Amino acid sequence: MKSLLNKRLPGILAAGLVTLAVGAAGVSPAAANDASASGLTASQKKAKSKALKACKKKKSPKAKKACTKKVNKKFGAMAKPKGKTWNVVLGDDYYKPNQLTIKANDSILWSWTEVAGSEPHNVSAFSRPAGVGPFDFESALSLDPKNTFKRQFTVAGDYHFVCSLHTLMTMDVKVTR
Ligand SMILES: [Cu+2]
Structure with a gap:
């Protein structure tokens, strides 16, 4: 468990720093990281x-x-084909819904809608299919009810998401072909 925490710590710190930097610049992390609407790199x-x-x-x-x-x-x-966008609410220690089966190329839009007055939360892919990078689905920790995080799932497989601060706050996403 200790080694697990150590492994996750850089990510948590990085997420915290991003929040600070982004907060100062006044740009939302979702806007900064998001793939372009055209689907081109x-x-x-x-x-x-x-x-x-x-x-x-x-x-x-x-x-x-x-x-x-x-x-x-x-x-x-x-251009990457654009699939459907699924909406997930991020609340105080929960994602809603917390189980989704979606198709490859669909996206999930996480909205920090129900977090006001709570502790900061984020989206972090604790486990993911081969070929997906450890930080491809890592959002900043945020308390901002206007914060959003959108990612497209191009790789099929099972994803398990947690909040970096609250490991009981989980979400499973199955991406089918
Ligand atoms: Cu949390």
């Missing part, structure tokens, strides 16, 4: 805008149009 987005710029240099309007269409199609196919 930053480098893909850059490549897309570069390709579109090149299209604008085409002389004939017809060539311009064909070029733009081709670029949009290419990057549209690259």
